Amino acid sequence: MPEITFHEAIRQAIWEEMERDKDVFVLGEDVGVYGGAFKLTDGLLDHFGDKRVLDTPISESAIIGAAIGSALMGMRPIAEMQFMDFISCAFDIITNFAAKAHYRTGDSVPLVIRGPSGGNVHGGPFHSQNPEMYFAHTPGLKVIVPYSPYDAKGLLKAAVRDPDPVLFFEHKFLYRRIKEEVPEGDYVVPIGKARVRREGADISVITYGQLVGEALQAAEEIAGEGVDVEVLDLRTILPYDREAVLDTARKTGKVILMCEDTATGAFTAELSSLIAEEAFEHLDGPVIRLDHADTPVPYSPPLEMSLRPNKERLIAKIRQLAAY
Secondary structure, three states, rough: OEEEHHHHHHHHHHHHHHOOOOOEEEEEEEOOOOOOOOOOOOOOHHOOOOOOOOOOOOOOHHHHHHHHHHHHHEEEEEEOOOOHHHHHHHHHHHHHHHHHHHHHHHHOOEEEEEEOOOOOOOOOOOOOOOHHHHHHHOOOEEEEOOOOOHHHHHHHHHHOOOOOEEEEEHHHHHHOOOEEEEOOOOOOOOOOOOOOEOOOOOOEEOOOOOOOHHHHHHHHHHOOOOOEEEEEEOOEOOOOOOHHHHHHHHHHHOEEEEEEEEEOHHHHHHHHHHHHHHOOHHHHOEOOOOOOOOOOOOHHHHHHHHHOOOHHHHHHHEEEEEEO
């Protein structure tokens, strides 16, 4: 199997789904002539033409509105947000129309909204956000945050084929920094299923997105101190794999929850509540959360690194919990 980047895996998924289904098309700011801000749609315009690769005005609400309308008419749009930070401009039409259309009318809205999110790239407060929880609270949507190239490709393919609106968050730090062997043939990864990235017996670290890599590095380093860490990659946070979360919590009895979103109302709070309600008897220590501070992402690299979760802060939490 060829080894490809996270970036290439996403590009291949879009290309292959457009080849497979003539109703799949791409729209967004600079996705055509320029090939996308991160060059994820480069070459699509030449191959598929301007009827299926549409450059749009700088209006996220217009992009999503057009995508929803086309989805209701039987098309399968992939709408790119140049940065997921700006998805807030289309918040109303996503949460009050796309998410509720099937409940209200029985109509499917097979829409994918994808784009880069996350920090650790020193992009500042408007290009480094993790806005997934605005939408993970909304029934009718699906929210995916992959870590690996294999999962990114398989989950994006699954999202395109799904009858419901799917938000697909791509951590920009991963685009060209992570590689993995990915099958050349067609495959999908099921939405809503977590994956154990590393088996362990002492402490469970549950996370998603780019922080999976930080967790795996921390687990390898702390193993030298005799602490065996299990790492669970959620992959999807709406719907999320409740059984996988409970299984790992019951297995190790000690849990650290980590995400890059700001702490108040982060997804780690949902997970902590689930574990407290349904796995309390199995716990041998407090459930610990490690999130971003409740502040916008600073431009300053030292400030950003001091406020976001990372390997070093996680290792400190692992030592704390192991000694409990």
